[in-house]
Structure formats: structure tokens, C-alpha cells
Amino acid sequence: MVLASLSVLLLVCAATAEFNIVRHVSHAPRSLEPAVIPEAQFVVPITSTAPRRKSKKSNLESLRAFAAPNNTAVLEGADFDQEYLTEVTVGGQTFTAIVDTGSSDTWLINKDFKCFNLTGFPESTETCGFGSAGFDTNASSTFQSFPKVSFNISYGDGEFLSGGLGFDTVSVGGLTVTQQEIGVPDLAAWNGDGVNSGLIGLAYSGLTSAFNTTDPTKASSKNHIPYDPFFFTAVKQGAVSNPFFSLALNRGALVVNATEDLNLGFIAFGGMPPVDLDKTAVTVPVQGYSASTGEPSSTDAVFFYYTVDVDAYTFPGSTKVATSNNNTILDSGTTLNLVPTKVAKAYNAQFVPKATLDRDSGLYFVDCNATVPAFSVTLGGKVFPIDARDQILDAGTDDDGNTVCITGTQDGGADTPDNVFILGDVFLHNVVSTFNIQTNELTVTRRKKY
Structure with missing residues (x-):
């Protein structure tokens, strides 16, 4: 079966790093009155998407090795809207980049990069599938190299x-920062989509990928050099009035053979995007961790992802299983909801006909015309339903050329202290999520039906 378009990415530091994040019940307040959020200063349309990177679900194991109208951009979509993209200009050169709240680095592939396959053998640059020839540091009058780091x-x-790191002027949807640290890799083993040339990471500095060594095999937590991601730099430089950004992701139309789907929402810097909202909203704390113990802390907290507590998942039969869990991240870089095994099993059994688990892929497959059971997520005491249209996804074709589908809510693993779960685009299509990096709070506002 063709499952490449379902894959999702988890960006983490080098595999040799030694951070250790432990799932916990947050000691912060469970819910707050929803924050009052003004219209955005910068609004950037999302105008295309591209295929998902390789499974963030399977790569969650890597996380367990770690402790450590203006101003709004339009987003775009391609290949069944598997990844949200927007334009980024660096050093006067413009590229299409992935918008990801589940990682922190801004990077662009370097011009004259070398491409490898996954076994380490050289390949042609076309094999890596980037959407451009790459970023030419020599053509940027504002680029400054960061020597002796990687x-x-x-x-x-x-x-x-x-590869290397440097500093340059970066603009997204009219929001411009100077001296932004960026990755400029020149070695890549990459299953690209032919559209994007990099990524804009919007999570915390603890997930950045700079190391005080020029030898990538020696990258570890001991020589990790955290730095300010793009939006954090914008706030520090006063380039944006308010210390929060909002994301409104539209679901795309599943058009066979379509390569682009326009107007898939917005990323709004400094306020709310121009979409119709419901009155249901809540502000909840982002979970932080002690830098020394990995335990919850209100005094020496280190933040990585936009992690929240989930009060409950509600669906037919949900009273028979424990559906509350914490350490759940809101991640625009993941297509699916990845929930505890018991929740996924119970929910997928409610489709008519039932969804069936494919042991090889670990995915629940379902009839593309199945009846979708209701599903909602409760955060901070507020209920956020997920539209039925988000719960059946086109998974390409099988070996006989027949269209196959999977469900939008999948198995994220056992509900154990060492696991992490994800509310991905399936959830985010139904809300506007506002990330306040100064107060470390997340406001979720229900969208009107569209």
C-alpha cells in the first residue's frame, strides 16, 4: 500500500543527546479564563502543503532520550494537504518552507549540498527532492557564518x-528579524516532496539543533547550544507587538492527482487570523520540566513542545476506557491525532463498518465511505469537537490500484509515563491555536463550521 503521504516528522536533536523528558500531571492550573487576543499584526496565508516527513509516531521514541492582515501569512497545500507550507525570505532569497509547531529550527538546504540515501551512499541531488537548488550564502549580503559549530x-x-549554521535576515509574511540563527545543512539524506526547501520551527529553544562541535557524530547534550527560534527573536527585537502567534489550518479538498491546494489558512503573528470563530475558548498552561530532574517545575521550568493536559476524549463508548492523559503536544507538523492505545482501539471500533488495525503499518484502515463516530477533545474544561470530515484520510492506493483510507485518530502507544501523544492537524483544523511564548500559555478557540 502507498503510505508515504501519511508520514509525519519529529525533529529532535542528535540521537546521541541525553535529555530525558518524563510525562507528568502538571502542577500548573488546569484552566484559565481565555485570553483576550487582538487581530494579528502580521497575517501570512498558508497556500500549499506537501507530503509528510517520515513517521513522527515511530520517532517519538527518540524524544525519550532527551531532558533538555499584516503579520499574517497564507498557507498552501499540495499532495492531499499532508504538510503546511509558506514562503520564507532569507538574505533576499525566497523559498517554500514547512510550518511546524513541533520543532524549533529554521533551516534551508544549502546550495551545492550533497545528497545521500538512507544507507549513506551518495545520490543525485534530485533524489533528496528539495523544491529548489538551495540557499546560496554567497549571494546574501547579510549572511554571517557561525564558525566551529554544526x-x-x-x-x-x-x-x-x-552542516553549518549562520545568521541572516529572515522574513515571513512581512515579519522580519535580523541576525536570526539558521541551519544551512550541506549533507542530507532526505525523502523530499519537490516543494519545500526547509522548515520554520516555532517551538522552544530546548529543541534547537546547534552543537559546539564540527563533527556531527560528536553532537550531544553536553555540547548542545540552544538559541532563539524565529518568533522568539522577533519578540526580543520588538518586531511584533504581542508575544504570541496563532495558527488556523484549513482542511483541504481531497482531489485525486491534485498537486496544489490554495488558501489553506493562516499563521498570524501578534494576534488572531481572519477566520470566523465560535465563543468557546480556553487558555491552558504549557507544561514545563525541571532542567535537572525532568519533573514538573514552576521555578526552573524548561519548555520544549507546546504540551498540554487533555481532560478527556469523548466518543461513543468512551466511558468504558480512561480517556484523560497529559504530555500531549499540539503539532502542526503531524497530520494525525496520536492518542493512547486503548483510546484509539475503542474509538476506531465505533466506525461503521469498524476500522481495522494493520499490524505491519500500525495504522487503522477504514472504508472511505464509513460512518464516522463523534469525537471531541476536552481541554481546561472546554469541549472541542472534531469535524467528521477530518476523521477519514485518503491513504493513496493499494497494490491493485484501489483507493484506501485511514482514520484521523490513530494509536500513539501505551498510556505510560514515558510516552508522548499528539493532537495534529486533524484536531487543529477545528480550532485556532494561539501560542504565548512569554506567559507559556496556549489559548484554543473553536472555529465556526467551514
């Missing part, structure tokens, strides 16, 4: 990006 990201499936 940018290094590894993936559980063998993909990697490695």
Missing part, C-alpha cells in the same frame, strides 16, 4: 541533515 538533526528512519 547543525545536526537525525531521524529514526535514517534521514538526517547536517
Whole structure:
């Protein structure tokens, strides 16, 4: 079966790092009155998407090795809207980049990069599938190299990006920062989509991938050099009035053979995007961790992902299983909801006809015309339903050319202290999520039906 378009990415530091994040019940307040959020200063349309990177679900194991109208951009979509993209301009050169709240680095593939397959053998640059020839540092009058350090990201499936770091002027949707640290990898093993040339990471500095070594094999937590991601730099430089950004991801139309789907939402810097909202909203704390113990802390907290507690998942039969869990991240870089095994099993059994688990892929497959059971997520005491249209996804074709589908809510593993779960685009299509990096709070606002 063709499942490449379902894959999702978890960007983490080098596999040799020694951080250790432990799942916990947050000691912060469970819910707050929803914050009052103004219109955005910068609004960037999302105008295309591209295929997902290799499974963030399988790569979650890597996380367990770690402790450590203006101003709004339009987003785009391609290949069944598997990944949200927007334009980024660096040093006067413009590229299409992935928008990801589940990672922190801004990186662009370097011009004259070398491409490898997943076993380490050289390949043609076309094999890596980037959407451009790459970023030409020599053509940028504002680029400054960062010597004697390295940018290094590894993936559980063998993909990697490695190379140099530098500083340059970066613009997204009219929001411009100077001296932004970026990765400029020149070695890549990458299953690209032919559209994007890099990524804009919007999570915390603890997940950045700079190391005080020029040898990627020696990258570890001991020489990790955290730095300010793009939006954090914008706030520090006063380039944006308010210390929060909002994301409104539209679901795309599943058009067979379509390569682009326009107007898939917005990323809004400094306020709310121009979409219709419901009155249901809540502000909840982002979970932080002690830098020394990995336990919850209100005094020496280190933040990585936009992690929240889930009060409950509600669906037919949900009273028979424990559906509350914490350490759940809101991640625009993941297509699916990845929930505890018992929740996924119970929910997928409610489709008519029932969804069936494929042991080889670990995915629940379902009839593309199945009846979808209701499903909602409760955060901070507020209920956020997920539209039925988000719960059946086109999975390509099988060996006989027949269209196959999977469900939008999948098995994220056992509900154990060492696991992490994800509310991905399936959930995010139904809300506007606002990330406040100063107060470390997340406001979720229900969208009107569209």
C-alpha cells in the first residue's frame, strides 16, 4: 500500500543527546479564563502543503532520550494537504518552507549540498527532492557564518541533515528579524516532496539543533547550544507587538492527482487570523520540566513542545476506557491525532463498518465511505469537537490500484509515563491555536463550521 503521504516528522536533536523528558500531571492550573487576543499584526496565508516527513509516531521514541492582515501569512497545500507550507525570505532569497509547531529550527538546504540515501551512499541531488537548488550564502549580503559549530538533526528512519549554521535576515509574511540563527545543512539524506526547501520551527529553544562541535557524530547534550527560534527573536527585537502567534489550518479538498491546494489558512503573528470563530475558548498552561530532574517545575521550568493536559476524549463508548492523559503536544507538523492505545482501539471500533488495525503499518484502515463516530477533545474544561470530515484520510492506493483510507485518530502507544501523544492537524483544523511564548500559555478557540 502507498503510505508515504501519511508520514509525519519529529525533529529532535542528535540521537546521541541525553535529555530525558518524563510525562507528568502538571502542577500548573488546569484552566484559565481565555485570553483576550487582538487581530494579528502580521497575517501570512498558508497556500500549499506537501507530503509528510517520515513517521513522527515511530520517532517519538527518540524524544525519550532527551531532558533538555499584516503579520499574517497564507498557507498552501499540495499532495492531499499532508504538510503546511509558506514562503520564507532569507538574505533576499525566497523559498517554500514547512510550518511546524513541533520543532524549533529554521533551516534551508544549502546550495551545492550533497545528497545521500538512507544507507549513506551518495545520490543525485534530485533524489533528496528539495523544491529548489538551495540557499546560496554567497549571494546574501547579510549572511554571517557561525564558525566551529554544526547543525545536526537525525531521524529514526535514517534521514538526517547536517552542516553549518549562520545568521541572516529572515522574513515571513512581512515579519522580519535580523541576525536570526539558521541551519544551512550541506549533507542530507532526505525523502523530499519537490516543494519545500526547509522548515520554520516555532517551538522552544530546548529543541534547537546547534552543537559546539564540527563533527556531527560528536553532537550531544553536553555540547548542545540552544538559541532563539524565529518568533522568539522577533519578540526580543520588538518586531511584533504581542508575544504570541496563532495558527488556523484549513482542511483541504481531497482531489485525486491534485498537486496544489490554495488558501489553506493562516499563521498570524501578534494576534488572531481572519477566520470566523465560535465563543468557546480556553487558555491552558504549557507544561514545563525541571532542567535537572525532568519533573514538573514552576521555578526552573524548561519548555520544549507546546504540551498540554487533555481532560478527556469523548466518543461513543468512551466511558468504558480512561480517556484523560497529559504530555500531549499540539503539532502542526503531524497530520494525525496520536492518542493512547486503548483510546484509539475503542474509538476506531465505533466506525461503521469498524476500522481495522494493520499490524505491519500500525495504522487503522477504514472504508472511505464509513460512518464516522463523534469525537471531541476536552481541554481546561472546554469541549472541542472534531469535524467528521477530518476523521477519514485518503491513504493513496493499494497494490491493485484501489483507493484506501485511514482514520484521523490513530494509536500513539501505551498510556505510560514515558510516552508522548499528539493532537495534529486533524484536531487543529477545528480550532485556532494561539501560542504565548512569554506567559507559556496556549489559548484554543473553536472555529465556526467551514
